[in-house]
Amino acid sequence: MSKLGQVVEAVEKYNKFVLDQVKRARSDKKFGRELADRWNETKSKTPVTHTPTGLPLPRLALPEIDEPGEIARYLFGEGFPGEFPFLNGAYREMYLEPVREIETGKKRSTTNGNGAQAPEEPTRLFSGLMLAEDTNERFHYLTRHQRTHRLSTAFDGPTLYGIDSDADGVFGKIGEGGVAIDTVEDMVRLYDGFDLGSPNFSASMTISGPAPIIMAMYIAAAKRRFGPKVVPKLRGTIQADIFKEVQAQNETIFPIEASLRFLSDMVEFTTREMPRWYPISISGYHIGEAGSTPVQQAAYTLSNGFAYAEMFAARSIPVDQFGPRLSFFLDCGLDVEYVALARVSRRIWAIGMRDVFGAGSRGQLFKLHTQTSGRSLVAAEFKNNLTRTAAELMLAYMNATNSCHSNSADEPFTTPSEEWIRLAAHGQAILLEESGIFKHTMNLLSGSPGMKAVERALEAAILEEFREIERLGGVLAAVEDRFQRSQIQNAAHRYEQQIYDGTRPIIGLNKYRNGEDAAPEIKLARTPRAKQQLQVDRLAKFKKKNAAKAKRALDKLVDVVERGDNCFRALLETVEVCSLGQITGRLQEIVGRFRPMV
Amino acid sequence: MRAAIQEDVRAIGISSYNGGHVEFFAEVVDLLRKRGADDIKVFGGGGGTITHDDAALMEGKGVEKIFFAGTSLEEMVDYVRENYGKPRKKRSRSKSGDIELARKLSEIEDRFARSKRPTPKAFASRASSAQRPLSKIIRDSRFEIRDSKRGTRARVIGFTGPGGAGKTTLIDELMLRFLNQDRQLRKGLRAESYIAILSHDPSVIGEGALLGDRATMINSQDDRVFMRSMATRGQAGGLSPATHDCLALLARSDFDYVIIETVGTGQEAMPFQRNGIVDLTVLVMNPDYGSRLQLQKIVMLDLADIVVVNKSDLQRARTAHTEIEQRLEQNRRAQRLIDTVAKRHRDPGVDALYNLITRSRDGSRTKHADKE
Numbered sequence: 001m002s003k004l005g006q007v008v009e010a011v012e013k014y015n016k017f018v019l020d021q022v023k024r025a026r027s028d029k030k031f032g033r034e035l036a037d038r039w040n041e042t043k044s045k046t047p048v049t050h051t052p053t054g055l056p057l058p059r060l061a062l063p064e065i066d067e068p069g070e071i072a073r074y075l076f077g078e079g080f081p082g083e084f085p086f087l088n089g090a091y092r093e094m095y096l097e098p099v100r101e102i103e104t105g106k107k108r109s110t111t112n113g114n115g116a117q118a119p120e121e122p123t124r125l126f127s128g129l130m131l132a133e134d135t136n137e138r139f140h141y142l143t144r145h146q147r148t149h150r151l152s153t154a155f156d157g158p159t160l161y162g163i164d165s166d167a168d169g170v171f172g173k174i175g176e177g178g179v180a181i182d183t184v185e186d187m188v189r190l191y192d193g194f195d196l197g198s199p200n201f202s203a204s205m206t207i208s209g210p211a212p213i214i215m216a217m218y219i220a221a222a223k224r225r226f227g228p229k230v231v232p233k234l235r236g237t238i239q240a241d242i243f244k245e246v247q248a249q250n251e252t253i254f255p256i257e258a259s260l261r262f263l264s265d266m267v268e269f270t271t272r273e274m275p276r277w278y279p280i281s282i283s284g285y286h287i288g289e290a291g292s293t294p295v296q297q298a299a300y301t302l303s304n305g306f307a308y309a310e311m312f313a314a315r316s317i318p319v320d321q322f323g324p325r326l327s328f329f330l331d332c333g334l335d336v337e338y339v340a341l342a343r344v345s346r347r348i349w350a351i352g353m354r355d356v357f358g359a360g361s362r363g364q365l366f367k368l369h370t371q372t373s374g375r376s377l378v379a380a381e382f383k384n385n386l387t388r389t390a391a392e393l394m395l396a397y398m399n400a401t402n403s404c405h406s407n408s409a410d411e412p413f414t415t416p417s418e419e420w421i422r423l424a425a426h427g428q429a430i431l432l433e434e435s436g437i438f439k440h441t442m443n444l445l446s447g448s449p450g451m452k453a454v455e456r457a458l459e460a461a462i463l464e465e466f467r468e469i470e471r472l473g474g475v476l477a478a479v480e481d482r483f484q485r486s487q488i489q490n491a492a493h494r495y496e497q498q499i500y501d502g503t504r505p506i507i508g509l510n511k512y513r514n515g516e517d518a519a520p521e522i523k524l525a526r527t528p529r530a531k532q533q534l535q536v537d538r539l540a541k542f543k544k545k546n547a548a549k550a551k552r553a554l555d556k557l558v559d560v561v562e563r564g565d566n567c568f569r570a571l572l573e574t575v576e577v578c579s580l581g582q583i584t585g586r587l588q589e590i591v592g593r594f595r596p597m598v
Numbered sequence: 599m600r601a602a603i604q605e606d607v608r609a610i611g612i613s614s615y616n617g618g619h620v621e622f623f624a625e626v627v628d629l630l631r632k633r634g635a636d637d638i639k640v641f642g643g644g645g646g647t648i649t650h651d652d653a654a655l656m657e658g659k660g661v662e663k664i665f666f667a668g669t670s671l672e673e674m675v676d677y678v679r680e681n682y683g684k685p686r687k688k689r690s691r692s693k694s695g696d697i698e699l700a701r702k703l704s705e706i707e708d709r710f711a712r713s714k715r716p717t718p719k720a721f722a723s724r725a726s727s728a729q730r731p732l733s734k735i736i737r738d739s740r741f742e743i744r745d746s747k748r749g750t751r752a753r754v755i756g757f758t759g760p761g762g763a764g765k766t767t768l769i770d771e772l773m774l775r776f777l778n779q780d781r782q783l784r785k786g787l788r789a790e791s792y793i794a795i796l797s798h799d800p801s802v803i804g805e806g807a808l809l810g811d812r813a814t815m816i817n818s819q820d821d822r823v824f825m826r827s828m829a830t831r832g833q834a835g836g837l838s839p840a841t842h843d844c845l846a847l848l849a850r851s852d853f854d855y856v857i858i859e860t861v862g863t864g865q866e867a868m869p870f871q872r873n874g875i876v877d878l879t880v881l882v883m884n885p886d887y888g889s890r891l892q893l894q895k896i897v898m899l900d901l902a903d904i905v906v907v908n909k910s911d912l913q914r915a916r917t918a919h920t921e922i923e924q925r926l927e928q929n930r931r932a933q934r935l936i937d938t939v940a941k942r943h944r945d946p947g948v949d950a951l952y953n954l955i956t957r958s959r960d961g962s963r964t965k966h967a968d969k970e
Contacts, residue, residue: 157616169625171621171625172618172619172622172625173616173617173618174618176616176617176618177615255941255943258943378646378667379666379667379668382646412646412647413646413649414647500670509668526617527617527618529621590943591943592943592944593816593817594816595770595814595816595941596813596814596816598810598813598814
């Protein structure tokens with residue numbers, strides 16, 4: 001049985017444990033009293049906050065129950081926010097505004113009682129366009145009002161496929177849909193002006209196929225600017241999710257096994273040397289965007305996560321070293337499942353990591369970044385996309401996501417323009433800062449009977465998907481068998497059918513159509529030819545300058561790869577003198593190329 | 599581009615979502631023009647990312663049609679049927695060898711497609727007509743079509759076996775070795791070899807091939823490889839009615855090797871005729887063939903020169919090897935049995951198969967000379 005099968009058993013066992021605790025609380029007077037005491041104490045100690053209109057509210061909302069069995073069901077089955085099994089949240093408080101000055105009578109500083117930093121803003125906007133300096137400018141624009149700088153980087157097509165800007169047939173794609181990165185010098189330009197070692201800075205990079213090489217470039221760029229001592233201070237996330245690429249997105253450049261090996265090399269290095277870095281973002285977003293159902297999205301994402309955990313554990317990386325460095329990325333659309341999809345995922349992850357992998361409390365946390373659904377946005381009457389995104393944002397925050405990206409309404413056409421990006425960012429601010437929904441009370445909207453019903457149905461369906469994958473021999477075997485891929489394609493097809501036959505209403509597209517199909521007047525972000533040429537010229541200069549060194553570095557890298565040793569350190573040296581395409585090209589000679597699954 | 603020319607397609611449909619489409623589409627049109635293949639049309643779409651202004655610009659540059667967001671699949675299918683579904687009118691002179699070769703192959707295919715059900719007799723007569731020496735030799739071409747009288751025709755290797763055994767992946771891995779080997783030999787030892795691949799798709803209703811094998815063959819996308827996909831058009835046995843003639847043409851063209859791949863075949867299939875044009879036959883098997891008795895029913899096990907058990911990393915592979923080995927011994931012929939894992943890069947089994955195929959080449963040349 002793979003670890004996934006054990007996870008299924010662990011969740012079933014845990015659910016039985018919860019029921020046993022409920023019964024015990026009812027039959028064992030002493031136990032029941034203990035639980036009731038804890039419950040009442042938590043309630044009485046919950047601070048009260050006042051809304052701007054003066055209404056007093058508890059900062060933690062709990063159901064009105066006093067029967068010990070029901071209290072047990074809550075405490076063991078859901079847990080308070082920040083407590084196992086983390087149904088209600090990985091942490092306490094989260095987006096709540098600090099306790100108001102009125103209550104303490106003095107102005108609160110930005111640090112809380114423990115001396116820790118005030119929480120980071122959950123807003124993290126995905127961005128990347130043209131050349132490194134252009135994206136850099138956009139980054140500065142986006143973060144100019146923020147205390148903490150959380151950048152999220154989109155790469156252009158050639159970079160995602162590990163190809164250089166001077167490769168055949170890519171010229172028009174340079175800097176389109178993301179930033180063009182060929183060398184460590186581009187990486188230096190990309191984050192220029194930001195203090196990469198600061199605790200207030202974190203960088204997220206959305207790239208998987210060539211992730212280890214890009215990671216090495218990031219580290220090399222940081223070292224060039226701040227010296228070698230910056231490495232353990234680096235904070236951020238790199239996506240590096242190979243499974244979802246093969247299942248949904250196709251941006252894979254090496255065969256699966258080789259990709260997983262390079263990934264493990266990187267994870268081994270970063271979890272030891274860069275304790276604040278998230279070397280993998282286990283992503284359901286692209287699975288969802290490729291057309292999966294919400295259940296498939298959660299099931300495949302979680303099972304991919306458990307498969308990575310199994311792989312890293314097999315490499316003898318301690319679970320308490322890698323466990324806390326795994327993070328997740330989910331899609332949030334408008335289907336009703338999204339009311340609780342992240343909640344249920346958080347619970348399954350915690351149980352699996354604790355009971356199957358023996359992770360400590362930090363390794364049990366399902367740390368989540370959410371993005372609103374791009375697929376749900378349509379070009380027809382595109383301003384409606386603002387409403388769609390707003391509803392999705394609401395769902396994402398109801399699920400206590402740790403960070404969130406809200407899509408721009410113009411995304412069906414283009415890389416977002418500044419006007420619509422601003423509206424997307426403001427959407428988050430309106431929800432979190434202007435409205436009172438998430439400001440005063442944790443758990444304000446959790447635990448309705450409807451939500452509970454959704455949770456139960458989701459968990460059962462996710463476990464059933466796990467069982468199916470387990471029957472196929474585990475995640476890797478199922479992936480090679482194209483299981484997830486074909487399931488996703490099938491769901492995508494059904495979704496499109498539903499749009500065409502009208503059973504899935506899309507306002508402005510198949511319902512309440514305006515009639516006119518007026519082309520929206522939008523200023524599109526396009527990369528000028530001169531810029532694309534500049535990138536090619538820079539690359540040529542870099543290659544010329546480093547020609548002799550590049551050959552030696554590549555030979556050395558190949559040597560390490562052939563020996564089967566961890567190649568990440570060698571990669572760190574290679575990126576100093578070699579371009580992305582030079583490295584992937586040479587590695588493909590050794591390990592082969594990814595063969596598309598058709 | 600290479601694929602479109604080799605397959606002699608009617609049109610290229612491009613789906614582009616991440617920008618750069620104006621340049622990209624224009625470049626495709628331009629390259630087709632430069633290579634003399636401008637009767638291949640270009641159309642496409644990109645959801646909302648291609649604006650109406652862009653589309654006008656692109657159509658000005660020679661793109662035939664851009665579909666916008668919200669277009670139904672039926673609408674697009676109708677467009678393709680209407681515009682690219684009818685036979686081509688007279689074609690201009692082809693400007694290069696690969697275009698010439700691709701068109702000749704289309705002509706052969708079209709001849710068979712026009713007759714509703716070619717009788718064996720008709721088949722025979724057509725076959726002989728297609729084997730007539732080609733009158734026009736195009737000098738500046740990469741793939742020069744020669745008269746067979748020169749006596750050094752390509753070595754033809756046939757691959758067959760059940761669907762899902764991994765024939766396509768195996769051939770593609772062999773191609774990687776052909777191309778790499780040559781790269782090492784390039785310095786003076788001998789000229790680079792050119793290879794043709796003729797692969798088959800089991801289409802019945804439509805007349806075109808699915809190009810599924812092409813998508814799998816990542817290493818074969820090289821200027822020294824001419825790949826053509828054919829539809830079986832309902833004919834049983836793994837090949838198309840036009841295969842024989844197409845193969846004959848390829849064998850007489852300037853290739854060192856011609857590789858032919860059947861569709862997944864059944865137990866009774868014997869796609870390559872005895873004393874036919876195929877020099878070496880390779881049967882690719884999956885370790886999961888069922889009971890031992892099933893092996894007795896597979897005709898190709900008697901006929902193949904080389905039997906490959908692919909996916910030999912599967913649990914059943916050792917049993918399969920033993921059982922097939924015993925089965926082959928009954929034939930008392932010098933058949934070879936090789937285990938491979940084609941999906942694994944640099945698999946030693948594939949190396950062994952490559953060596954076997956290339957080593958037998960020198961001896962076979964004389965054989966051809968005798969025969970012809």
